[in-house]
Amino acid sequence: MFFISGILLSLIPAALLAQEPDDIQQGQGSATVTAGKAQFQQTCGFCHGPDARGASGPDLLRSPLVNRDVNGNLIGPVIRNGRPEKGMPAFQLPDADISNIVQFLHAEAKTAASVAQRIPREYPLEKLLVGNAEQGKTYFYGAGKCSSCHSVTGDLAHIASKYKPFDLQTRIAFPSGAKPVVTVEDSSGKRIEGEQVYADEFTVTLRDKNRWTHTWKRNSVQVKIRDPLAEHESLLHTYTDQNIHDLFAYLETLK
Amino acid sequence: MIRVFSLFLLSAFAASAQGLDPNAILNPPNSSWPSYNGDYSGKRFSSLRQINKTNVEFLAMAWAFQTDVSTGPGLKSTPLLVNGTLYFTEPDDVWAVDARTGQQVWHYRYHQNEGLHIGQRGLGMYKEKLYFETPDAHLLCLDARTGEVQWDVVLADVKLGYWATMAPLVIRNHVLAGVSGDFNDLHGFIDCFDADTGKLQWKWDALPKPGQPGSDTWPANTDAMQHGGGMTWVTGTYDPELNLLYWGTANPNPVLNGSTRPGDNLFTCSIVALNPDTGKLVWYFQASPHDVHDWDAVQTPVLVDGDFHGQRRKLLLQASRNGYLFVLDRTNGKALSSTPYEQINWTSGVDSIGRPVGKREKYPTAAGTLVEPDAIGATNWMSPSFNPETGLLYVDSHDSFSLYYAFSTGKPEGFGGRDLTVSSHCSLRAIDYQTGKSKWVHELGQGWDWAGVVSTAGGLVFSADVHGNILALDAETGQTLWHAYGGGPAQAPPITYELDGRQYVVVGAHGVLYAFALPQKLVR
Numbered sequence: 052m053f054f055i056s057g058i059l060l061s062l063i064p065a066a067l068l069a070q071e072p073d074d075i076q077q078g079q080g081s082a083t084v085t086a087g088k089a090q091f092q093q094t095c096g097f098c099h100g101p102d103a104r105g106a107s108g109p110d111l112l113r114s115p116l117v118n119r120d121v122n123g124n125l126i127g128p129v130i131r132n133g134r135p136e137k138g139m140p141a142f143q144l145p146d147a148d149i150s151n152i153v154q155f156l157h158a159e160a161k162t163a164a165s166v167a168q169r170i171p172r173e174y175p176l177e178k179l180l181v182g183n184a185e186q187g188k189t190y191f192y193g194a195g196k197c198s199s200c201h202s203v204t205g206d207l208a209h210i211a212s213k214y215k216p217f218d219l220q221t222r223i224a225f226p227s228g229a230k231p232v233v234t235v236e237d238s239s240g241k242r243i244e245g246e247q248v249y250a251d252e253f254t255v256t257l258r259d260k261n262r263w264t265h266t267w268k269r270n271s272v273q274v275k276i277r278d279p280l281a282e283h284e285s286l287l288h289t290y291t292d293q294n295i296h297d298l299f300a301y302l303e304t305l306k
Numbered sequence: 307m308i309r310v311f312s313l314f315l316l317s318a319f320a321a322s323a324q325g326l327d328p329n330a331i332l333n334p335p336n337s338s339w340p341s342y343n344g345d346y347s348g349k350r351f352s353s354l355r356q357i358n359k360t361n362v363e364f365l366a367m368a369w370a371f372q373t374d375v376s377t378g379p380g381l382k383s384t385p386l387l388v389n390g391t392l393y394f395t396e397p398d399d400v401w402a403v404d405a406r407t408g409q410q411v412w413h414y415r416y417h418q419n420e421g422l423h424i425g426q427r428g429l430g431m432y433k434e435k436l437y438f439e440t441p442d443a444h445l446l447c448l449d450a451r452t453g454e455v456q457w458d459v460v461l462a463d464v465k466l467g468y469w470a471t472m473a474p475l476v477i478r479n480h481v482l483a484g485v486s487g488d489f490n491d492l493h494g495f496i497d498c499f500d501a502d503t504g505k506l507q508w509k510w511d512a513l514p515k516p517g518q519p520g521s522d523t524w525p526a527n528t529d530a531m532q533h534g535g536g537m538t539w540v541t542g543t544y545d546p547e548l549n550l551l552y553w554g555t556a557n558p559n560p561v562l563n564g565s566t567r568p569g570d571n572l573f574t575c576s577i578v579a580l581n582p583d584t585g586k587l588v589w590y591f592q593a594s595p596h597d598v599h600d601w602d603a604v605q606t607p608v609l610v611d612g613d614f615h616g617q618r619r620k621l622l623l624q625a626s627r628n629g630y631l632f633v634l635d636r637t638n639g640k641a642l643s644s645t646p647y648e649q650i651n652w653t654s655g656v657d658s659i660g661r662p663v664g665k666r667e668k669y670p671t672a673a674g675t676l677v678e679p680d681a682i683g684a685t686n687w688m689s690p691s692f693n694p695e696t697g698l699l700y701v702d703s704h705d706s707f708s709l710y711y712a713f714s715t716g717k718p719e720g721f722g723g724r725d726l727t728v729s730s731h732c733s734l735r736a737i738d739y740q741t742g743k744s745k746w747v748h749e750l751g752q753g754w755d756w757a758g759v760v761s762t763a764g765g766l767v768f769s770a771d772v773h774g775n776i777l778a779l780d781a782e783t784g785q786t787l788w789h790a791y792g793g794g795p796a797q798a799p800p801i802t803y804e805l806d807g808r809q810y811v812v813v814g815a816h817g818v819l820y821a822f823a824l825p826q827k828l829v830r
């Protein structure tokens with residue numbers, strides 16, 4: 052389906068990366084949810100599955116009734132009265148138990164609906180650490196040619212302390228933030244250089260060293276744009292997944 | 307009694323100058339754009355040539371219509387044009403606007419609702435009726451004269467996670483409506499309603515039931531097939547001679563983790579041919595067997611009658627989200643060729659029946675897998691255009707890389723993972739369907755471009771770049787001949803029409819619909 056699933060590094064400030072809140076609604080009501088889960092598994096789990104996702108009885112998380120229920124106004128009567136025509140018996144449970152089951156079902160439905168819609172903010176290091184640091188080092192100084200631009204005692208010193216593991220791997224695949232440098236030469240031969248602010252096929256705008264911006268029609272001047280990430284663009288076409296994971300394992304040692 | 311009634315209806319419509327005769331969609335005049343793709347073929351090609359290569363540089367704004375909807379996703383709808391009135395949408399809004407002046411005729415606002423407001427792609431029309439899918443997955447019938455609601459039927463249950471965005475397709479008295487929603491392990495379907503009454507005529511389910519054809523492509527004795535996805539969210543096309551409806555289906559669920567659904571997972575990521583009178587499946591072609599990258603196959607199936615490698619054929623072209631151009635024989639669904647039109651790294655080729663074979667090592671993993679393209683895909687819902695005079699298919703395409711993560715623990719649900727785009731370059735490609743190769747590639751910038759395309763007999767291709775520049779390109783070379791900036795992303799596919807001897811190009815940019823035309827003094 053169409054959905055903006057990822058975040059484009061070059062267009063979005065790095066601060067936004069993988070910063071979506073997730074699993075926030077732990078805590079409040081979790082005691083009743085836990086109690087409700089136990090009660091559900093004991094009373095309902097045999098037919099509806101221990102996780103409420105269906106067994107011989109229907110999946111309750113994809114049930115219109117469960118999804119329309121507000122504080123047990125629809126689920127409660129079904130538990131108390133059963134659905135004899137469909138083979139579900141009535142359960143005479145205390146109100147508190149029914150309320151806990153309702154809380155559990157809603158919490159579980161919410162989890163099912165939202166699970167994996169976002170990359171977890173704190174992505175576990177052990178999931179990413181599948182490469183070989185030694186091979187990563189070899190690649191860094193060898194085939195990857197990383198050392199022709201980067202130094203583990205210079206720009207990459209303590210890199211693993213600067214970035215969370217997930218962000219570090221993302222930046223290995225493609226770093227964000229470095230803006231192209233634009234050089235413009237007008238018809239008189241005058242040259243001006245600066246950081247790219249905007250460029251399309253018609254115009255170019257740069258910011259000069261005094262922080263003023265200048266805009267030209269591209270067909271009226273000579274424009275050169277140097278993208279400092281061009282090497283990383285070409286790496287995308289040669290990286291193997293092993294290269295990325297090995298590099299990550301190596302850079303992760305640079306605490 | 308019934309006969310008398312229908313005779314009365316006929317005469318009433320003959321007397322009414324404002325309705326749309328459903329037969330007119332078969333061969334629409336240049337003064338109309340009566341269905342999502344302009345005609346049933348999905349070509350989005352206009353035979354108009356008043357605006358052409360020699361004069362397009364003088365193209366200027368004729369009018370602009372401000373929707374005043376500042377917070378929504380912006381205009382993504384293809385306007386309909388019938389009898390001088392344009393009809394277009396945002397998720398909760400429908401407008402009727404005078405196509406000559408840009409003056410509002412009426413505005414309908416749907417009530418607040420919890421459906422996903424991700425976009426709205428347009429309307430269907432029959433006689434004096436308009437059909438509108440709401441974010442909470444209702445199908446509304448509006449009176450085209452006033453915007454008043456005539457009837458309202460529920461397409462799907464928003465509480466389960468369905469939503470709707472697409473423009474319904476009208477064939478005779480059938481209104482075909484698809485649905486969206488893949489966060490929640492639902493199932494896709496196409497509903498066909500009686501155009502007059504809203505009564506359900508048939509339903510085609512994208513997922514088979516146990517024992518039905520296709521069910522053997524899902525694991526037995528689990529509920530995977532029941533919750534297996536296959537949404538139907540982009541308008542299909544229709545061949546009146548074959549009486550076949552062509553529709554693309556979306557990805558399987560869970561989306562990025564296929565471990566609980568081993569098999570091809572029919573009829574997800576497929577192009578299906580249905581009988582529009584019965585909803586019966588006539589043939590299918592699966593573009594991505596067992597998809598694990600969210601690359602649905604809903605992209606417009608473009609119907610072309612033309613030569614293929616020396617033989618005249620009834621063809622179906624799809625530039626698919628997975629990066630392949632599929633050329634099918636649309637009488638039987640057999641693939642004549644399957645060729646990548648964009649750079650991709652996820653297949654080892656195609657099998658004996660033309661289906662791409664995915665590399666196992668490019669499946670999403672917990673540690674991340676670098677895949678080209680990203681989950682947005684090599685293209686997406688953006689309307690392509692086929693120009694029979696150049697023989698080229700114009701496609702808004704993306705060359706992108708993404709790290710795909712499958713990180714769900716336990717039984718995967720919903721997306722079962724997520725991808726993170728690390729690089730994306732957009733371009734408009736002019737693809738020779740004989741070879742799958744691009745005759746030219748016009749770069750549109752970095753990021754994601756959502757502009758659709760229309761091509762004309764004036765030798766022009768209209769589209770837009772990622773910055774929001776609306777472009778007129780030379781259809782033969784891809785050179786820019788004209789541009790205008792509309793002040794925001796241009797995501798509503800352009801259309802063109804002629805009224806009172808003047809050709810207009812209409813395109814939306816964020817919340818404004820623009821009409822461009824040549825200065826009056828040039829068109830006398």
